[in-house]
Amino acid sequence: MQIKSPKYIYDFFNGVIQGENVKHYKKLYKEIDFIYKTRDNQLSPDTVMYEVYSFNEGGSNILLWGLTVIYPITINGECNMTRGHFHEDREEPEIYFGCSGEGLLLYLDSQGKIFAEKVFKGSLHYIHGNYAHRLVNTGDDTLRVGACWREAAGHDYKSIDEKPFPNRVYKKDGKIDIA
Ligand code: 6PG
Ligand code: NI
Structure with missing residues (x-):
């Protein structure tokens, strides 16, 4: 049996995916400032708020990682998301799995009903297709979350x-406040 080296480095815990066909983008504050309740003029417009890596093996009916x-980062007290x-x-x-840090995964259905799950290293989350999903970093460290979903x-x-x-997550004096 031939043992092949992996085509990809799946270093989820350290927050890196490397290999062929890896797509990577950075989301800057100026691109998404409208998602937060208020603008923070102290924050540089070029601040990297989050980064997303993804790759696929090719072929049809593809599962993406x-x-x-x-x-x-907090934006006038609101947690980054x-x-x-x-x-x-x-x-x-889609499946999400917590790799490092602490956060919340917010789920929202088409009726506007919202709920959340805690995200932490080792947490596993099954997101049904009819739920919108948003990750919020509630911790003091970087939040890293792996995902698997179909390209379709x-x-x-x-x-x-x-x-x-309908809800936002704030951090006041180290305490999480959902409003
Ligand atoms: C997806 C995943 C995930 C997501 C990122 C960034 O469907 O592709 O849920 O890769 O895109 O976590 O979140 P936003 O796409 O909401 O900015
Ligand atoms: Ni998704």
Whole structure:
């Protein structure tokens, strides 16, 4: 039996994926400042709020692997978070798994009903296709969350822009406050 070296380095715990066909982008404050309740003029517009890695093996009916790295930044007391989205195809689920740091995974259905799960190293989250999902970094360290989903899922950001998550997460004197 031939033992092959891995095509990818899946270093989820340290927050890196390396290899061929790895896509990587940084989300800057100026690109997503509208998702937070208020603007923070002290924060440079070029601050990296979070980074997303993903890759696929190729072929059809592809499962993508990903990693989201969210920095411990507060925006006038509001915890840093991802933009949040529904999948374009509401039948496509996704799995998230906590790699490091502490956070919340917010779920929102089309009726506006919201709930959250705690995210931590080793936590596993099954996101049904009909839920929008957003990660919030509630800790003092970087939050790293791995993900697996089908490429066919797509991203629907428009529905969240039109009907945003009804709750926000703040940190006051080290305590989490959901408003
Ligand atoms: C996906 C995943 C995940 C997500 C990132 C960034 O469906 O692709 O849920 O990779 O895109 O965590 O979050 P936003 O896409 O909401 O900015
Ligand atoms: Ni998703």
